[in-house]
Amino acid sequence: MHVVTSVEMRKLDQYTIETIGIPSIVLMENAGREVANEIIFWSEQQKHRAKKWLILVGKGNNGGDGLVAARHLIEAGFDIKIIYAQSSDTFKGDMIIQYKITKNINLSSSVYQKDTISWTEYDGIIDALLGTGTKGTPKEPYSSLIDEANASGLPIFSIDIPSGLDADTGMIYQPCIQAHQTITLAFLKCGLVQSPGAEASGNVIVKPIGIPISSAENYPIHTYVLQPSVFTKKLNVDINLPRNVNTHKGTYGHVLVIAGTIQMSGAGLLCSKAALRSGSGLVTWILPKTVAKHMLGVLPEAMLFPIEDKNSGQWSLPSTENIINVSKNKESIVIGPGLGRFKDDELWLQKIWEGVNSPVVLDADALNIISDAEHFKDWHRNKIPIIITPHPGEMARLMNCTTNEIQENRIQKARAYAVKHQLIVVLKGAHTIIALPNGSIYINNTGNAGMATGGAGDVLAGMIAGLLAQGFSAEQAAALGVYHHGLAGDRAAAKRNSQNSLIAGDIIEEL
């Protein structure tokens, strides 16, 4: 469940080699053997023999893993050909040892020359070119070799990471191996669970090579992929906890939804319904009076609290007093879906922020208000837990950078903002990132592209507020909300046998 950067991986390697005393050559032998076993397992499932493989070998330890795999595949009756990206005079350390062994057993090999490989003769490729030692875009001849391998149409099994992937950010260089499967060693690498790296890696499996899992605890690694074991072990929550019989709706809390305008009333509706569907006992939706008139009975399970709006259907500064009064007996508050921008909205948000005493979820325009706030820097450092749920564009505005800069380093950006402002950041997108004030990161792997649809964010904000209302901590509510939001989206897409036609309401129905 741990996810590491290349630097962290090297530290864990060093700890294992120097402190525990397992020689690196043993780790490499274990790695190569695990890769060979995966290839044997896969080839046995193919209709035809699939035993003629090319192993593309780089000059570093990733290449060494490949040479070990070659030996074990030969022993298993495979027909193996090694293609060295570079000549052996560039090899060092464990790679020289492996190279000599392959020479001693006369393994068939040659140094790569452009357009000389007859790819169609082979059943598959092992990519042992570049691993966590990659720095920047693959240089020649790696670049041409990667292009040829991708063009061959053969299934490619990458060792540790697909060559051409940035192991830390998930960005892919040009070119990057498009792997059928990636056998990553010891721990997941960050780049394997962030787009577009996740897509280039194909099916990712983690294989132990002798580095103790406990080393990641001691190191300490604080990045995890959200999965049931992480909920129980790290977030101390059992996702299947049944409800206690002797309870009533008050047990499950009361959410205050501050959302919606005449143009975007649906956002408040989706947010309120999602809060109910995530299990909160009660929901009060506070909204401009003109909008409220049209919402009577639309969501009978939610209570409406109309706010004077002088027939504008918009928010205004004087509403803060009512909002703060209504918030008094609520367990959680969500501000922002369909809120729109209005005169003095920064002062409006600051007054509410300073006046309420329950955990707050900030989404959509509430985040844009903060981005434009002159002196936001401090008025959030108060007693209540804050969860913000920006999409990459909103995160870019909050951090005063471009959306691309966010997407190129999602984990670092989300972590930096969460630690600096001491709040929880839910950075939405493929593989949503949850960053905690202490720097811990949870990466979500549920969900699908069909959820890129208007209102999906309103649903997530409502879900997180609904979970907060039930007494989950801010990090539990953020993680549970993101994880189940994606699961519900996956179920909805499966039910409709389509991602394209998914709409936000379908997600709520699958909760």
Ligand SMILES: NC(=O)C1=CN([C@@H]2O[C@H](COP(=O)(O)OP(=O)(O)OC[C@H]3O[C@@H](n4cnc5c(N)ncnc54)[C@H](O)[C@@H]3O)[C@@H](O)[C@H]2O)[C@H](O)CC1
């Ligand atoms: N460290 C260990 O105990 C183990 C590591 N394992 C495997 O080793 C790799 C990491 O190996 P490393 O030697 O650090 O480098 P790489 O093999 O990943 O390749 C980098 C290699 O290639 C050169 N290089 C770097 N960037 C580029 C580029 N853009 N273009 C061309 N060439 C490049 C660089 O000089 C290096 O020499 C790890 O992924 C594991 O696969 C074992 O699995 C376990 C023990």
Ligand SMILES: [K+]
């Ligand atoms: K590789």
